Amino acid sequence: MGGVQVRATLLQIEVDPAETAADRRRRAAALVRAQAGADLVVLPELWPVGAFASDDFAAGAERLDGGPTAEAMSAAARDAGVWLHAGSVVERDPWPDGPLYNTSLLFAPDGTLHTAYRKIHRFGFDRGEAVLMAGGSRIVTAALPQGVLGLATCYDLRFPEQFRLLVDAGAEMLVIPAGWPARRLAHWRVLLQARAIENQVFVLACGTAGTHADVPQAGHSMVIDPWGAVLAEAGAAEEVLTVELDPSRVAATRSDFPVLRDRVLGAPPR
Numbered sequence: 001m002g003g004v005q006v007r008a009t010l011l012q013i014e015v016d017p018a019e020t021a022a023d024r025r026r027r028a029a030a031l032v033r034a035q036a037g038a039d040l041v042v043l044p045e046l047w048p049v050g051a052f053a054s055d056d057f058a059a060g061a062e063r064l065d066g067g068p069t070a071e072a073m074s075a076a077a078r079d080a081g082v083w084l085h086a087g088s089v090v091e092r093d094p095w096p097d098g099p100l101y102n103t104s105l106l107f108a109p110d111g112t113l114h115t116a117y118r119k120i121h122r123f124g125f126d127r128g129e130a131v132l133m134a135g136g137s138r139i140v141t142a143a144l145p146q147g148v149l150g151l152a153t154c155y156d157l158r159f160p161e162q163f164r165l166l167v168d169a170g171a172e173m174l175v176i177p178a179g180w181p182a183r184r185l186a187h188w189r190v191l192l193q194a195r196a197i198e199n200q201v202f203v204l205a206c207g208t209a210g211t212h213a214d215v216p217q218a219g220h221s222m223v224i225d226p227w228g229a230v231l232a233e234a235g236a237a238e239e240v241l242t243v244e245l246d247p248s249r250v251a252a253t254r255s256d257f258p259v260l261r262d263r264v265l266g267a268p269p270r
């Protein structure tokens with residue numbers, strides 16, 4: 001039996017070093033405003049600077065309270081009247097000389113910052129984000145009227161234990177902004193489907209298009225249902241991907257095929 005439909009739109013924006021962050025912010029804000037009528041709009045990881053543009057992280061760092069991306073996305077969410085997962089920004093906290101974090105921002109339809117999530121797993125091994133940023137330590141969910149979101153970012157995708165904790169915290173839709181490289185597109189697709197299947201959740205994963213810091217981006221933003229079926233998938237170029245999803249599919253899938261009930265290792269007490 002079908003329930004209320006949720007309209008979700010992923011904005012797979014191109015990150016091009018020839019465009020300034022200010023211009024890209026204006027363009028992203030206009031794209032968000034054009035989505036009035038959607039329930040949830042999602043942007044990718046670190047789209048103001050570029051997820052691999054680590055030389056620009058310090059100069060592009062922002063505060064969550066009054067920073068240029070937070071201000072622009074708050075206004076755009078309010079004008080469109082949508083829940084906006086604004087992807088992530090380079091956050092510096094405390095301002096002006098604290099550590100950097102890769103922080104995702106979720107705005108409510110009235111423009112207030114509802115939830116922030118600091119990426120837990122930092123990518124780069126001994127370089128880039130892994131050495132320039134501090135990691136978050138909190139599992140973050142957000143209860144929306146349309147369902148409970150579980151927040152994770154890009155490289156987190158490779159750590160399934162984080163997603164189990166999100167499911168234990170009630171997540172029904174995983175929202176994963178990313179700046180995933182084209183050369184590992186095959187991993188992206190398999191890992192996203194695996195996270196959806198093993199946790200019986202919707203996955204909404206929004207990547208970037210274009211090439212920055214000499215790293216061609218995969219694009220291929222995806223929306224996957226709790227059975228692992230791909231509901232929508234973008235190509236490699238900039239694209240607006242809209243899908244209608246039925247949140248009641250989470251409970252229905254878990255009841256029809258109750259694998260989560262059979263967990264033995266690390267399962268919460270029943």
Ligand SMILES: NC(=O)CCC(=O)C(=O)O
Nearest residue numbers: 051123154155179181184
């Ligand atoms: N921005 C990232 O976290 C990139 C992750 C990545 O390239 C990978 O896991 O592969």
